[in-house]
Amino acid sequence: MNRTIVYILTLGLAAALTTGCGAQPKDEHMNHKAVQPQKLTITLQTEPEAPRVGEKTELIASVKAGEEPVTDADVELEIWQGDGPHETVQATAAGDGSYKAATQFAKGGRYEVQIHTTTSELHQMPTVTVEVSE
Ligand SMILES: [Cu+2]
Numbered sequence: 001m002n003r004t005i006v007y008i009l010t011l012g013l014a015a016a017l018t019t020g021c022g023a024q025p026k027d028e029h030m031n032h033k034a035v036q037p038q039k040l041t042i043t044l045q046t047e048p049e050a051p052r053v054g055e056k057t058e059l060i061a062s063v064k065a066g067e068e069p070v071t072d073a074d075v076e077l078e079i080w081q082g083d084g085p086h087e088t089v090q091a092t093a094a095g096d097g098s099y100k101a102a103t104q105f106a107k108g109g110r111y112e113v114q115i116h117t118t119t120s121e122l123h124q125m126p127t128v129t130v131e132v133s134e
Helices: 026-031
Strands: 040-047 056-065 074-080 087-090 098-104 109-118 127-132
Touching (some): 040 127
Antiparallel strands (some): 109 127
16 A cells, blocks of 8 residues: 555646736746746655654655755645644755655554745645555
């Protein structure tokens, strides 16, 4: 069940581009006074790919603006299970657009991980799920 667990969440880019100019190619933004900050694509992987209870697990968030890695974001990972308590860990920038934090899952099952990502222009906080096996 947990063989290939790479949880990827791409925020609804299409949905974000509802402001008219957003649907045009980048160059055409030159005519606009205020260029809209580009929505980030935020994904999460775990190492190991299939986390197990009680084992150290690295959570690796990757942040991109278009194809460009974003290296200067602030990334906090909020982790919880069901109605349980929320734990927040600060992720450390690896310099290549990825942000890493180590954690340990106390129980098996499905966890939510919300990736709070702040840049000078934007705050995005997608939530992904991570399945932890016993
Ligand atoms: Cu947030």
